[in-house]
Amino acid sequence: MGENIGAAARAMLNFGLTDLRIVAPRDGWPNDVAGRMAAGAFDVITPKLYQTLPGALADCHYVFATTTRERGVVKPVFTGRGAGIEALTRTQQGQKIAFLFGRERTGLENDEIGLSHAIVTIPVNPEFYSLNLGQAVLLLSYEWLMAQDETPDKFLPTAASMPAEHEKLTIFLERLEADLEAGGFFKTLEQKPTMQRNIRALFTRADLTEQELRTLHGMIKALKNVQ
Amino acid sequence: MGENIGAAARAMLNFGLTDLRIVAPRDGWPNDVAGRMAAGAFDVITPKLYQTLPGALADCHYVFATTTRERGVVKPVFTGRGAGIEALTRTQQGQKIAFLFGRERTGLENDEIGLSHAIVTIPVNPEFYSLNLGQAVLLLSYEWLMAQDETPDKFLPTAASMPAEHEKLTIFLERLEADLEAGGFFKTLEQKPTMQRNIRALFTRADLTEQELRTLHGMIKALKNVQ
Numbered sequence: 001m002g003e004n005i006g007a008a009a010r011a012m013l014n015f016g017l018t019d020l021r022i023v024a025p026r027d028g029w030p031n032d033v034a035g036r037m038a039a040g041a042f043d044v045i046t047p048k049l050y051q052t053l054p055g056a057l058a059d060c061h062y063v064f065a066t067t068t069r070e071r072g073v074v075k076p077v078f079t080g081r082g083a084g085i086e087a088l089t090r091t092q093q094g095q096k097i098a099f100l101f102g103r104e105r106t107g108l109e110n111d112e113i114g115l116s117h118a119i120v121t122i123p124v125n126p127e128f129y130s131l132n133l134g135q136a137v138l139l140l141s142y143e144w145l146m147a148q149d150e151t152p153d154k155f156l157p158t159a160a161s162m163p164a165e166h167e168k169l170t171i172f173l174e175r176l177e178a179d180l181e182a183g184g185f186f187k188t189l190e191q192k193p194t195m196q197r198n199i200r201a202l203f204t205r206a207d208l209t210e211q212e213l214r215t216l217h218g219m220i221k222a223l224k225n226v227q
Numbered sequence: 228m229g230e231n232i233g234a235a236a237r238a239m240l241n242f243g244l245t246d247l248r249i250v251a252p253r254d255g256w257p258n259d260v261a262g263r264m265a266a267g268a269f270d271v272i273t274p275k276l277y278q279t280l281p282g283a284l285a286d287c288h289y290v291f292a293t294t295t296r297e298r299g300v301v302k303p304v305f306t307g308r309g310a311g312i313e314a315l316t317r318t319q320q321g322q323k324i325a326f327l328f329g330r331e332r333t334g335l336e337n338d339e340i341g342l343s344h345a346i347v348t349i350p351v352n353p354e355f356y357s358l359n360l361g362q363a364v365l366l367l368s369y370e371w372l373m374a375q376d377e378t379p380d381k382f383l384p385t386a387a388s389m390p391a392e393h394e395k396l397t398i399f400l401e402r403l404e405a406d407l408e409a410g411g412f413f414k415t416l417e418q419k420p421t422m423q424r425n426i427r428a429l430f431t432r433a434d435l436t437e438q439e440l441r442t443l444h445g446m447i448k449a450l451k452n453v454q
Contacts, residue, residue, distance in 0.1 A: 013355045014362075016352040041357070044355065074384070074388040075383075079379075079381075081380060082380025086381070122369075123373065125243040128267075130237055130266045131241055135241075138362055145350060145351070145352070146350065152309075153309025154303050154306075157301070157304050207301075
């Protein structure tokens, strides 16, 4: 289906893949619907057209077949994540890797899977499985990029967001506590250490930047002006 | 857009998520286009409708805002993978987690991001970024399931695909080598140990099952019949 070819191209390019090969497309090629679905991906990707699957795979060293069902063949089965890592390792060794996707409704035939070295199956909700071809290409292309990506799982975005040096935090906390003391915040001497610890935990946990500490100093000043 | 709501529902349910909340939908609700895009997901998912974002988030303990751009705000930024793991950890502590998605073209406004605890940005090809709303929901729903999924990255699919016990492999290799010896395969006595080692590597690496060993025994027998 043209839609699927366009969606596949768009999904691939989002994650840096450009070598798209089409085997005997049902609706012929080129295809207007594919172009509309590709959101400009065909400016970069020029699909290669093949009449047979062995022809399309001729120069590939390792082939992953994507399938949703067990096929009763003895082949390693990878998750999408595992396949991304395996593909990257093999690529780094100079191998050319193919991911093979089947038809919209019926997927790959057993003989087509027979041409592949391994199977990829994306874990899904067993009670509702409705990934289409474009979505499967998206998830595997994503895993290909993620296998290489070095973005930390969690980070603070800019240099300006660096936490303040500890001394500046300490000065802020001491001033705050002095003002709170003066304002009668610490009811009893027994409670004071715990309350102090809780306040320190709150402001330390927040990874405050220098700018934010200045803002807090200003806020305290303003609050002290309120009658 | 109706399409996006339907695609989001379908993407969510594929990975076991069902709590879909819609804030002030442009095309109203219910929506025929959404229904067609959902591929049956609305049989399970009943979206809840809200007029304001704070209303939709009221009972949530932690909110991730999805965005493609740096917003210059000091908030932790997660990858999709990191967000999936963080969401799972918090859910296991009894927290209710929201993933917030913006409009098709313009995404989330800064004030909407201001309501969230953290930002999620999916790593993509910096030269071609064209993930639509449905695709972003798909990738984050996928990471939610992957954070919980225990499928090994690589495995052999069935009990029948267990490698044969080592003794059966040894018997096969010894018979094969005896037949090869008789057939004049080992040209010289010097080459024999290396050739033998290479053959053993090939058949051992293949994780042969008992059934496959029987097949190989039969193949050798048949080849010995050829005149």
